[in-house]
Amino acid sequence: MAERALWALYQGLFTTLNGANSLWGDQVYPDAAPAWAGQDYLLYFWTGGGEANDVVEQDARITLTIKAVSDSLEDAMKMAAAVAALLNDKGTQETTTPAVSAAPDWLVTAITQGRIVHLLEKFSDAVNVYHEGNSYEFIMGLA
Amino acid sequence: MPAHNSNKVYLVLDSMDVSGFMTEVGIKPSNTDVDISAGAGLEHEQTGAGLDSTSWDISLAYFPEAVADYITKIRHGALVMAIYGPEMNVPGKPKHQQLIKISSIDGPKLDVKKGAVMFKVSAKGADTPVVDMFRGGTF
Numbered sequence: 001m002a003e004r005a006l007w008a009l010y011q012g013l014f015t016t017l018n019g020a021n022s023l024w025g026d027q028v029y030p031d032a033a034p035a036w037a038g039q040d041y042l043l044y045f046w047t048g049g050g051e052a053n054d055v056v057e058q059d060a061r062i063t064l065t066i067k068a069v070s071d072s073l074e075d076a077m078k079m080a081a082a083v084a085a086l087l088n089d090k091g092t093q094e095t096t097t098p099a100v101s102a103a104p105d106w107l108v109t110a111i112t113q114g115r116i117v118h119l120l121e122k123f124s125d126a127v128n129v130y131h132e133g134n135s136y137e138f139i140m141g142l143a
Numbered sequence: 144m145p146a147h148n149s150n151k152v153y154l155v156l157d158s159m160d161v162s163g164f165m166t167e168v169g170i171k172p173s174n175t176d177v178d179i180s181a182g183a184g185l186e187h188e189q190t191g192a193g194l195d196s197t198s199w200d201i202s203l204a205y206f207p208e209a210v211a212d213y214i215t216k217i218r219h220g221a222l223v224m225a226i227y228g229p230e231m232n233v234p235g236k237p238k239h240q241q242l243i244k245i246s247s248i249d250g251p252k253l254d255v256k257k258g259a260v261m262f263k264v265s266a267k268g269a270d271t272p273v274v275d276m277f278r279g280g281t282f
Contacts, residue, residue, distance in 0.1 A: 054259035055204045056150055056163055093207070110257045139257060 005060035005140050006046060008102035013064070016100050017042055021082045023075060024068065033069070039129070040070035040079060047135055060106075060140040067117045067133025076132035087136055088113040102140060110139040153228035154201070156216040164213060166261055167202035170227060170239060172277050197268035199225065199243055205251050205260040217264045221245045224273075225266070232282050239276035244269040 010030050017028045027033075027041035044066040052061040066087075068079030090099035091110035100108045119131035154162050175193030203213065216223055225243045230236040249263040274280035 052259075055166060055206075112257055137257075 002105040008106045012100040012102040023079045062138045073130045076130035080132040107143050112137040153232040155226040157223050164203040169200045171198045199266040201264040203262045237276045238280050238282045240274040241272040242270040
């Protein structure tokens with residue numbers, strides 16, 4: 001039985017993003033950031049999709065939102081751009097150096113940057129927190 | 144008694160099982176009409192059965208690791224022995240086996256939206272079926 005596609009993707013994405021850029025360092029979190037997380041950090045979570053049914057065997061089209069959270073608009077933008085540079089069009093069928101390994105059961109064959117996520121969160125004392133990122137569609141097939 | 148909704152088919156082209164690559168397969172049998180109208184004062188056309196024929200639509204997904212194995216089976220103009228089982232190749236279940244001629248292929252077609260790439264194959268029966276599903280043929 002193959003590993004659940006979403007779990008394979010979550011693990012692979014963490015490996016790719018964790019420590020990949022000094023702007024976020026090892027502050028990469030699936031689904032929700034812990035209370036002690038300091039800024040800046042990356043957050044990724046399921047937004048849509050699942051089994052693609054393009055073929056009879058298992059396959060998947062999963063959309064995740066990956067966003068940077070920072071109290072600096074400039075840093076949030078830089079982080080989002082860095083994530084895009086790491087991931088967009090970096091599937092196994094798109095480059096010889098694919099970005100995300102979903103081994104052993106899955107291949108991430110294509111990664112597509114989608115809609116922008118842009119959000120300003122206002123806190124007391126005129127503190128602004130910026131959320132900046134994109135949705136990404138991950139097309140996956142069994143390895 | 145449930146209707147049939149499975150996508151688990153059995154499809155063999157020239158001894159190669161391509162069931163796993165199938166995204167769509169359909170067979171369309173037909174029979175030509177023969178006008179047998181005769182007799183004085185006839186007011187309505189009488190139609191008799193002519194020759195049977197089948198046309199096939201087969202869509203196969205493009206699997207990079209395997210495409211070299213099956214692309215030659217769907218070459219336009221190729222005569223291919225096809226075996227089709229809409230309920231797999233389970234004994235007693237419908238079976239159609241016939242030599243078919245590949246008439247045309249649409250694909251592989253790629254698009255910027257990264258849709259699933261496939262071959263859409265049109266074929267036509269090239270000989271009397273070895274096993275005719277529509278005459279009760281089974282595995």
